[in-house]
Amino acid sequence: MTTQTSARPQLIDLHPPSADMHRLVQDGLQRNPRQLPAWFLYDNEGSRLFDQICQQPEYSLTRTEIALLKSSAADMARAIGSGVIVEFGAGSARKVGPLLEAMRPSAYVALDISADHLVQSTAALQAQHPRVPMLGICCDHSQLDALPDHPLIRGTRRVGFFPGSSLGNFTRDEAIALLRRFRRLLDGGPLLLGLDQPKSKSRLEAAYNDAAGISAAFAHNLLQRLNSDLSADFNPDQFRYEAVWQETESRVRMALISERHQTVSVAAESWTFSAGEPLVTEYSVKYTTEMARELAKDAGWCWCRRWHDPADDLSLHWLEAAD
Numbered sequence: 547m548t549t550q551t552s553a554r555p556q557l558i559d560l561h562p563p564s565a566d567m568h569r570l571v572q573d574g575l576q577r578n579p580r581q582l583p584a585w586f587l588y589d590n591e592g593s594r595l596f597d598q599i600c601q602q603p604e605y606s607l608t609r610t611e612i613a614l615l616k617s618s619a620a621d622m623a624r625a626i627g628s629g630v631i632v633e634f635g636a637g638s639a640r641k642v643g644p645l646l647e648a649m650r651p652s653a654y655v656a657l658d659i660s661a662d663h664l665v666q667s668t669a670a671l672q673a674q675h676p677r678v679p680m681l682g683i684c685c686d687h688s689q690l691d692a693l694p695d696h697p698l699i700r701g702t703r704r705v706g707f708f709p710g711s712s713l714g715n716f717t718r719d720e721a722i723a724l725l726r727r728f729r730r731l732l733d734g735g736p737l738l739l740g741l742d743q744p745k746s747k748s749r750l751e752a753a754y755n756d757a758a759g760i761s762a763a764f765a766h767n768l769l770q771r772l773n774s775d776l777s778a779d780f781n782p783d784q785f786r787y788e789a790v791w792q793e794t795e796s797r798v799r800m801a802l803i804s805e806r807h808q809t810v811s812v813a814a815e816s817w818t819f820s821a822g823e824p825l826v827t828e829y830s831v832k833y834t835t836e837m838a839r840e841l842a843k844d845a846g847w848c849w850c851r852r853w854h855d856p857a858d859d860l861s862l863h864w865l866e867a868a869d
């Protein structure tokens with residue numbers, strides 16, 4: 547039986563120190579093409595902008611996934627069972643509500659890289675679900691070796707939840723490594739994984755380059771973040787945002803394109819961009835069911851079943867740890 551809990555969930559802060567961020571920027575700027583980890587997009591301002599993207603008419607993923615969860619949560623709960631729900635990359639935690647009601651978990655644990663946003667999200671969710679004990683963990687989940695030892699997690703079956711097609715930010719090898727890591731973090735428990743599916747080029751490019759310019763502002767905010775957190779001197783006006791569907795790789799590539807030949811300094815180190823050179827801010831890989839099943843198998847998971855919306859735009863896949 548659960549009891550009434552306090553209004554503000556506890557936060558465990560494991561955010562990587564700025565020295566680690568600097569090393570990751572150095573690694574990323576040496577790549578060809580240059581690319582930074584997608585989590586760099588999510589400081590407090592980035593998280594706020596992402597929430598605005600979710601409300602744009604061209605970006606239907608969030609609305610569709612929430613509707614699917616509302617219509618199927620009871621069925622998911624019957625199939626998957628319960629325990630403590632562990633959500634990876636929880637963001638504003640606006641999707642888990644139907645699962646909290648249908649699964650009646652012993653606790654809810656939200657992991658996210660964006661600390662202030664995570665505090666606000668878990669506090670808002672706690673107010674809506676006062677009987678579910680909640681905990682926030684600020685971390686890079688792609689580097690986490692174990693969940694912290696905490697009474698809400700200890701000795702309890704773990705049910706993973708990874709919505710938003712966030713796995714699409716990773717290359718195939720990285721996605722396999724991440725799913726293997728989640729398998730360890732969930733300690734034998736199942737995973738409910740939300741993945742977006744391929745669609746027409748025009749629809750996908752519009753979704754990631756909305757007419758209101760919020761996606762562009764979200765990408766440009768990454769440069770502002772590097773300027774303030776790592777003493778860089780990017781001029782965002784000298785980089786143009788672009789989102790392109792790359793069909794062969796089944797992914798949208800989002801990038802900032804250098805408008806001219808220019809040299810930028812990051813923590814006193816110089817980096818030269820040629821005119822037209824991209825800085826990749828994130829990828830969004832789109833998975834057919836076949837791709838999802840294959841990926842799960844290669845990462846040590848058994849694919850059990852999927853739930854999808856009426857138009858079959860996206861799926862929530864139920865995975866169980868393979869023996």
Ligand SMILES: C[S@@+](CC[C@H](N)C(=O)[O-])C[C@H]1O[C@@H](n2cnc3c(N)ncnc32)[C@H](O)[C@@H]1O
Binds near residue numbers: 588635641660686709
């Ligand atoms: C695409 S948003 C999805 C948010 C929410 N789950 C949804 O479905 O709307 C990705 C979320 O994951 C977080 N995130 C991205 N990379 C991360 C990482 N490596 N470790 C932890 N959190 C990460 C971001 O801060 C952001 O809240």
